[in-house]
Amino acid sequence: MKEAIYDYIIVGAGSAGCVLANRLTEGGHHRVLLLETGGSDKSIFIQMPTALSIPMNTRKYAWQFETEPEPYLDNRRMHCPRGKVLGGSSSINGMVYVRGHARDFDEWQEQGADGWDYRHCLPYFRKAETWAFGGDEYRGGSGPLGVNNGNNMQNPLYKAFVDAGVDAGYFATDDYNGARQEGFGAMHMTVRNGRRWSTANAYLRPAMERDNLTVVTHALVHKILLEGKQATGVCYEKDGKLVDVKASAEVILSAGSIGSPHLLQLSGIGNRDVLEQADIPVNHELPGVGGNLQDHLEFYFQFRCKEPVSLNGKLDWWNKLKIGVRWLLKKDGLGATNHFESCGFIRSRAGVEWPDLQYHFLPAAMRYDGKEAFNGDGFQLHIGHNKPKSRGSVYVQSDNPRQPPRIRFNYLQHEDDRQGFRDCVRLTREIVNQPAMDKYRGPEIQPGVDVQSDEEIDAFVRQAVESAYHPSCTCKMGVDEQAVVGPDTRVHGITGLRVVDSSIFPTIPNGNLNAPTIMVAERAADLIRGLEPLNPSNAPVAMDEQWRDRQRPGGARREIA
CATH class of the missing domain: 3.50.50.60 (FAD/NAD(P)-binding domain)
Known part of the structure; x- marks a missing residue:
């Protein structure tokens, strides 16, 4: 042949x-x-x-x-x-x-x-x-990849989270994939x-x-x-x-x-x-x-929700069946979204030039395998430090292509990465405790109010972080x-x-x-x-011009240690 x-x-x-x-x-x-x-x-x-x-x-x-x-x-x-x-x-x-x-x-x-x-x-x-x-x-406007906002933030928790970020003194951004990434807004x-x-x-x-x-x-x-x-x-x-x-x-x-x-x-x-x-x-x-x-790590900041508006009430088999049937018939509803419909990108400290922390907001408290975290309503924020300095490796172990390589990320090897997650905990608490969340915010489930010191945060993070894949x-x-x-x-x-x-x-x-x-x-x-490559763009990029001196435009100054 x-x-x-x-x-x-x-x-x-x-x-x-x-x-x-x-x-x-x-x-x-x-x-x-x-x-x-x-x-x-x-x-x-x-x-x-x-x-x-x-x-x-x-x-x-x-x-x-x-x-x-x-x-x-x-x-x-x-x-x-x-x-x-x-x-x-x-x-x-x-x-x-x-x-x-x-x-x-x-x-x-x-x-x-x-x-x-x-x-x-x-x-x-x-x-x-x-x-x-x-x-x-x-x-x-005419490429192969379709991008939208899912159900356009119909759940009130999405907007409450965005408003809380603004209450805390951060930018509101109309499009984080446009002129300004930094701030809070709808996720795509x-x-x-x-x-x-x-x-x-x-x-x-x-x-x-x-x-x-x-x-x-x-x-x-x-x-x-x-x-x-x-x-x-x-x-x-x-x-x-x-x-x-x-x-x-x-x-x-x-x-x-x-x-x-x-x-x-x-x-x-x-x-x-x-x-x-x-x-x-x-x-x-x-x-x-x-x-x-390199990789991104994240953990879930989980709270109980005082109003029965979270997705936790939709996790039983009957509601999942209804969501699935509707999606099969109409391709819409809760089956047609990943449920991460609002988000935030912020800088961890003054002196950080562009955002290094990212939020995915989920109007439910659940694990990555889709199971509920606890009985009752809740919500969670996936938060991570996104510009790690730790470095790892992927190394072959033998000439057998079926044997997986040896993978080691050395997550949190660098002190700056550990400090980034301490900032994640403290800044997130401040955001969620803004007036916009008062109607919905119940007790903090994870990390828990007893996790306060650097040592307590570090210990929690070592056990709780997961890869963002x-x-x-x-x-x-x-x-x-x-x-x-x-x-x-x-x-x-x-x-x-x-x-x-x-x-x-x-x-x-x-x-x-x-x-x-x-x-x-x-x-x-x-x-x-x-x-010939496409012509380079001259579209402007919006930055916080005072990034050297402030962690956010409307908030207190946070110095790099």
Whole structure:
């Protein structure tokens, strides 16, 4: 049988891979093979937004990775699920659409990712998106990715939380993905016509109608095929058989921040000591592969609610059935939202230039697995310090592609990260105790009023924090010795090989990662095709000009210790 040869092979049909599959097959000029270890995303539990906790915790749809004991979290092993299905993590995530602050991308440029500053990234955010309220100089009006506000904050608790932030002296922001991120306002989600709008729905399904795209599911890639310093294809396993397939142009890894460095290492590309310890021959020494691992942590600040308006009354089987039936018939109601419909982005201290704390507000008190936290009504704020200085790693353990890599984030290793969570506790209490919440605020359940001192907060945080599921930065983009890819997304020292996914972020943005991952893939698709980049934007960015001297525009000054 004649060996199939494609122009491009994309490994991973996730948030980035689906974008690339669409863009690289536009016009019909290139033959593209897209390989995905998982299978179909057509489950109701994936497509119905309110069911988000199910696919994330299901082995069929997600790699259920677990970290090594985390030394600064009392040696807890942390859950690290990654998408294993068409759409990847965009098919199992919380659907929250946050681009990050403009300065996050300027930071990339400053770290050597030339051309990835906010002015050059904003046009690609706009290209990807159709914003429910119409396009402007910040928001897209005709892109594949549908973005809205779910049920438009019909529950009164959403607005009460936003008003409480304003009462506490913070900005109100009309659009945190627009001119001003800092402040409190409505939260956005990747939902369209009541369905999860993953990159599988937004990008891959239209592309699968094209003759020049081949999608192979249940395909486990074993390694990249190399001839010297040239990537020529990949070896993958399908139905128990190994298949070698060639790429005449490039191999593109879009397997995510765990999968992409692991596959490079399985192919003998990486840190020499790591490869030799795993008995893998060194084909190309690249020290930074798998290093620089970053993530967001968060915990739930939970309160009882004095009014019977929370979603806790909707968690019994009968109400869940009614919500599900309505969604099946009409694609609306409580089934058509992720329930994170208001949010906040604030700075932890004076002297912090742009927001480093993020709130997701939920009008219920419950766990990530969808079970109620206690009997009765309640609400919770997911709060985290989003610009961590701690760094971890993803390192291969053997040449067996089925053996998970060794993952260690070193969460809270850096004192600034621990201080960030102390600020989370104290600032959140102040916000929730504003007059706007008086009608609803009951007793504090978690952390509990007895958690006050630095030592008490630190102990609580070590036991209570969970991953926000934003692993990133393990194949960082740049030109220094630890960089894995250049600003063109090509792997340093290897011809015909790129990495395009959240692993190439130099630093983690202040926000959820699906939106910037899609943006990176959109921009990379133009680089790969040799197209002129979109014209940089001159849209202004609103900042607190007195950030050096105040923690918030209308509040007391908080100095950096």
